[in-house]
Amino acid sequence: MxxxxxxxxxxxxxxxxxxxxxxxxxxxxxxxxxxxxxxxxxxxxxxxxxxxxxxxxxxxxxxxxxxxxxxxxxxxxxxxxxxxxxxxxxxxxxxxxxxxxxxxxxxxxxxxxxxxxxxxxxxxxxxxxxxxxxxxxxxxxxxxxxxxxxxxxxxxxxxxxxxxxxxxxxxxxxxxxxxxxxxxxxxxxxxxxxxxxxxxxxSLPELEFEDDPYDDENIFGFPRVVLGALALFFYVGIEVIAGDTIGLYGQSLGIANATALTAYTMSFMVAGYLVGVFFIPKFLSQEKALVSSALLGIFFLFGVAFSSTTESHIITGLPDSVAFVAMLGLANALVWPTIWPLALQDLGKHTAKGSALLIMAIAGGAVLPLVFGKVAQITADMQMSYLVGIVCYVMILFYGLKWHKMTGWRA
Structure with a gap:
């Protein structure tokens, strides 16, 4: 172009x-x-x-x-x-x-x-x-x-x-x-x-696709797309948990400005996007960025669960546990930008249906926060409930390590 x-x-x-x-x-x-x-x-x-x-x-x-x-x-x-x-x-x-x-x-x-x-x-x-x-x-x-x-x-x-x-x-x-x-x-x-x-x-140019050998293939025959949608389902879930529950968590700890805490998560996401803008692909491949994001997310979740709810050793000025929730924004920022190109690569004329499947995964943002809320309600321990997000990052990690490379279900 x-x-x-x-x-x-x-x-x-x-x-x-x-x-x-x-x-x-x-x-x-x-x-x-x-x-x-x-x-x-x-x-x-x-x-x-x-x-x-x-x-x-x-x-x-x-x-x-x-x-x-x-x-x-x-x-x-x-x-x-x-x-x-x-x-x-x-x-x-x-x-x-x-x-x-x-x-x-x-x-x-x-x-x-x-x-x-x-x-x-x-x-x-x-x-x-x-x-x-x-x-x-x-x-x-x-x-x-x-x-x-x-x-x-x-x-x-x-x-x-x-x-x-x-x-x-x-x-x-x-x-x-x-x-x-x-x-x-x-x-x-x-x-x-x-x-x-x-x-x-x-004068926006139209996308044109060359003929490909998969013209008769059903979109569900492409595992990197199906598994990409699965990974995105869990990603959107943990993104919404990080952004929408931090206020409730801060409120439970008696933080005065709890309603504004989402801004901290968004700020860390912006920082993550800046990493993507300046480092991909020159210094960081999309695959490595995705794997690093998953590992960083797991690390931050352990930080949420096992750090102080009163003391602040991190520059945010928030209690360490709350600050780690905010930093999930940094771990989340590059997941959506990296899964999309990995999932849609070489789809050709199937790109529209592949894109639709990935878009459907946004439903994770409606389902998984409810799971988090139910766990927090049953256990009466919101801090430890964040550990349910490890499942989300493990699915993202699997996609970054192996699933995006699959060209067939037997591969």
Missing amino acids: HKQSSFLAMIIIGVLFFIFGFVTWLNGSLIPYLKVICDLNEFEALFVTFAFYIAYTVMALPMAVILEKTGYKKGMALGLFVMSLGSLLFIPAALSGEFLVFLAALFTLGTGLTILQTASNPYIVLLGPIESAAMRISIMGLINKSAGVLAPLLFTALILSDIGSSSQLVSTNTQELAYKLIKPYIIMSIMLLVLTLFVWFS
């Missing part, structure tokens, strides 16, 4: 990765907001996350079939258009105040993101040499996480500016709160529609 075309493609895909982060991390702000509007308990409010992420599992393979017919460029435009429609669904949801309509809107947003993720992840992998794909995905990860920082700030500025603080939501008229969602989501819908047209009419 021509250098100028590659640069343009990187910019466009970068914008899409920003959208992934913005829409995904916006859910964290929506959960307490909809809890008040729809009078939900904590369990019911978590269906916000369920409705959003279940779309990845339910819609990934159907979207891959569509992607094979439309091509990657038009598929990305289609994903943006579906997201625009999902944003508009927040209007009848806000007017009715019905939680099920909100969930339908979130599922539609998730469906659009499924198409975008299924198209853009392999696109960035195949945009240049496969050996440097993890570096390119790391750049996208930096963009994605910056959107994750911006999303709650914008939501607060637009929604809560005249309320005072989130603690005052319960004393505000619920209908008034619901109506406040209309304007921001109309703006989002318009922006997504503009991006749809931009991508559709852009």
Whole structure:
């Protein structure tokens, strides 16, 4: 691919990765907001996350079939258009105040993101040499996480500016709160529609695959893809555990700023992405980066379980055990960027279905944190419960050492 075309493609895909982060991390702000509007308990409010992420599992393979017919460029435009429609669904949801309509809107947003993720992840992998794909995905990860920082700030500025603080939501008229969602989501819908047209009419080059000897092969005949999806399932699970439970853990230890602790995990992830940008592939191969990430994760988990919950010997200023939870972000950062190119290598025309299978693995983020929570509840020891994450890193380690090399199930 021509250098100028590659640069343009990187910019466009970068914008899409920003959208992934913005829409995904916006859910964290929506959960307490909809809890008040729809009078939900904590369990019911978590269906916000369920409705959003279940779309990845339910819609990934159907979207891959569509992607094979439309091509990657038009598929990305289609994903943006579906997201625009999902944003508009927040209007009848806000007017009715019905939680099920909100969930339908979130599922539609998730469906659009499924198409975008299924198209853009392999696109960035195949945009240049496969050996440097993890570096390119790391750049996208930096963009994605910056959107994750911006999303709650914008939501607060637009929604809560005249309320005072989130603690005052319960004393505000619920209908008034619901109506406040209309304007921001109309703006989002318009922006997504503009991006749809931009991508559709852009000079973004289409991915072309040479004929390969696997034309009649079922996607499940490629063990490095199937096992890659399995590894990603466990990776997304431990990533969500590291980012979403650190606040609960800090709260259980009486840390005053527990609600802000996720920022520490994200900061370590950014540091990990920077390693990927500057060291892969010149100083660090994708395989070694993946193996190192798994081993580092296991080391940090032992640090969580067996270090002090009161003393701080690490520069974060947090109790050592909590600091080790945050440092899981460093171990996690390069797992997604390295598994994708290893899993999709030499798939040819099967890339869309392979990508869809990997996207479906995002379901790990919904399932494994619940397992962690149940273990913590049964044992009444959240600190030791983090050791369940060792299973996640062992699966990632297996993939880095052997599974990604398998060309057949008997290999």
